[in-house]
Amino acid sequence: MRPPLVLTVAGSDSGGGAGIQADLKTMLALGTHGMSVLTAVTAQNSLGVQGAWELPVDAVRAQYRSVVDDIGVQAVKTGMLSSAELVETVAELIGGTDAPAVVDPVGVSKHGDALLAASALDSVRTKLLPVATVATPNLDEVAQLTGVHVESDTDLRRAAAAVLEYGPRWALIKGGHLHGDAVDLLTDGSQEHWLRAPRLDNRHTHGTGCTLASAVACGLAKGQPVPEAVKAAKAYVTGAIEAGFALGGGIGPVDHGWALGRDASSV
Ligand SMILES: Nc1ncnc2c1ncn2[C@@H]1O[C@H](COP(=O)(O)OP(=O)(O)O)[C@@H](O)[C@H]1O
Ligand SMILES: Cc1ncc(COP(=O)(O)OP(=O)(O)O)c(N)n1
DSSP states (O other): OOOOEEEEEEEEETTSSSHHHHHHHHHHHTTOEEEEEEEEEEEEETTEEEEEEEOOHHHHHHHHHHIIIIIOOSEEEEOOOBSHHHHHHHHHHHHTSSSOEEEOOOOBOTTSOBOBOGGGHHHIIIIIGGGOSEEOOBHHHHHHHHOOOOOSTTHHHHHHHHHHTTOOSEEEEEOTTSSSSEEEEEESSSOEEEEEEOOOOOSOOBTHHHHHHHHHHHHHHTTOOHHHHHHHHHHHHHHHHHTOOOOTTSOOBOOTTTTTOOOGGGO
16 A cells, blocks of 8 residues: 655755654654655764755755656655745745645754754745644744744743744644753644653754654644644654664764664564
8 A cells, every 4th residue: 555645845964863864764664655855965963064055946846846746745844944045945835735734944953053044034934834734943943933932831832822923824832942841832823732741861862853843744644633643743753762872972863763673684
């Protein structure tokens, strides 16, 4: 039987922990067929981002059309989009596609490296967020996009309301950068779903945001309602963080294959 079709529009992380690589691994682990539109290439490892190069707009547009016009998609996920021009192009492409879209408005990596030009923020607010089914900003991205600074779980409500003003159907505000339990808030302005997991004492958390957003897209491609898809995605990312492993000299990746069983030697 054909697996659900999920497309990621994102940048490459050469270290394999975040970006396109995290997205495709998540899609495989969750039983879907992952496809990719590359927007940028980063030279990246456990210590940070050493370089980043955007792809031309025509190359992004051509990849997207190749996938959607022949194969089709049941959900789209966006990640690093780098520039205002790429943000606007991707927003236009998603707006013309009949599939739910999970928008991770990637701004800065865990190490503080900018993955989106400051000049692109307005395009994210006015072009990309309005076409999102679910927007999944972390707290730094909420602050950049809305000016709301979250310091406690209760501030997540204010953050979500500010994000919803820009037009996504649902906001999933990730409280991963707070202290205490890892609490996220999903809301469409009328329903509220609080997602709570114990804070795991593992420094190898590279790629958490990409992994969560991709897992949500997988659930949507399977036909799950948004709250169900987000709940399953939260369980998947929590397991992946728990199994995160050391790599290089810095922050290692989450383990996307944690739920698959690891004995590849017998294959
Ligand atoms: N140490 C941790 N323990 C458990 N869950 C975490 C931890 N750090 C992040 N999370 C969860 O991982 C997901 C991604 O959040 P976050 O790390 O804030 O995203 P980003 O990678 O975009 O900064 C959220 O569900 C968040 O609650
Ligand atoms: C190419 C690329 N895209 C996105 C990110 C950010 O990924 P995220 O899941 O938010 O993880 P951290 O960088 O915060 O660990 C990235 N680093 N590279």
